[in-house]
Amino acid sequence: MKLKQIDRVKTISKKDFVEKYVKKQIPVVIEELTHDWPAYKKWHLHYIKEIAGDKIVPLYDDRPVRAEDGFNQAHAEMKMGDYIDLLEKEPTNYRIFLYNIMKEVPQLKSDFKWPDIGLRLVKQLPMLFFGGSNSKVFMHFDIDYSNILHFNFNGEKQCMLFAPDQTKYLYKIPHSLISREDIDFDNPDYNKFPALKKAEGYICNLKHGEMLYMPEGYWHYMKYLTPSISMSLRAFPRKINNLVNAAYNVFIMRHYDNYMRKKKGQQWIDWKNEQAIEKTHKNLNL
Numbered sequence: 001m002k003l004k005q006i007d008r009v010k011t012i013s014k015k016d017f018v019e020k021y022v023k024k025q026i027p028v029v030i031e032e033l034t035h036d037w038p039a040y041k042k043w044h045l046h047y048i049k050e051i052a053g054d055k056i057v058p059l060y061d062d063r064p065v066r067a068e069d070g071f072n073q074a075h076a077e078m079k080m081g082d083y084i085d086l087l088e089k090e091p092t093n094y095r096i097f098l099y100n101i102m103k104e105v106p107q108l109k110s111d112f113k114w115p116d117i118g119l120r121l122v123k124q125l126p127m128l129f130f131g132g133s134n135s136k137v138f139m140h141f142d143i144d145y146s147n148i149l150h151f152n153f154n155g156e157k158q159c160m161l162f163a164p165d166q167t168k169y170l171y172k173i174p175h176s177l178i179s180r181e182d183i184d185f186d187n188p189d190y191n192k193f194p195a196l197k198k199a200e201g202y203i204c205n206l207k208h209g210e211m212l213y214m215p216e217g218y219w220h221y222m223k224y225l226t227p228s229i230s231m232s233l234r235a236f237p238r239k240i241n242n243l244v245n246a247a248y249n250v251f252i253m254r255h256y257d258n259y260m261r262k263k264k265g266q267q268w269i270d271w272k273n274e275q276a277i278e279k280t281h282k283n284l285n286l
Contacts, residue, residue: 053081
């Protein structure tokens with residue numbers, strides 16, 4: 001893989017952000033966008049434990065997809081306070097994924113601002129993500145093809161991105177939003193997955209208060225370097241074909257996949273994994 005560092009700016013005007021990055025669909029890190037937010041000072045693990053420690057939260061780990069798992073089905077549950085204690089004690093694979101904590105703890109809504117940055121953000125309560133040291137989020141792209149503003153707090157995480165035109169190198173699983181889960185994107189096995197050699201992408205480390213703009217349909221792989229809290233704000237895709245793809249994913253693809261899981265079980269999962277390799281290598285003459 002060929003990875004280059006994502007552009008970084010301390011601040012940026014709305015005009016420059018739209019012209020240089022949104023229209024060109026290029027990622028960028030804005031370092032100081034949150035410096036006037038209450039969250040910049042407050043969003044640390046001890047604060048979340050204080051105000052939401054008694055909430056039961058869904059937890060996910062890095063186990064492979066199984067036929068019996070539902071779409072985005074949690075692997076475990078735990079009190080937020082106990083989970084934060086675990087994060088601070090030792091590395092853990094458990095992550096909180098797409099958790100609507102602001103519905104549970106409304107006071108968090110006053111800690112952030114909707115950025116006036118040139119995107120028409122969807123004004124719904126944002127989801128939060130939590131992860132411990134060395135936990136990973138497998139390579140995937142989002143079902144709705146949104147333009148994403150991804151904020152990081154408390155710690156540091158590494159983000160690896162690939163544009164949609166790199167899909168042909170990433171061993172996409174058919175009828176899914178993910179690549180092969182046995183690919184180690186930190187240390188890829190080019191003998192088993194030779195197409196990855198051709199993949200060209202971006203990488204950055206996000207520190208406390210920094211925001212990463214991820215253009216619509218971008219693949220992303222996240223690794224928590226230290227315990228971190230993240231939040232994403234979303235804007236609908238601007239390209240008509242991505243709106244069509246998003247509608248297909250939401251209304252057809254995921255339901256078809258769930259149906260086939262129930263009908264064929266693990267055989268369906270195994271077939272999809274095999275097809276990811278066979279189709280990739282066939283299309284690239286590998």
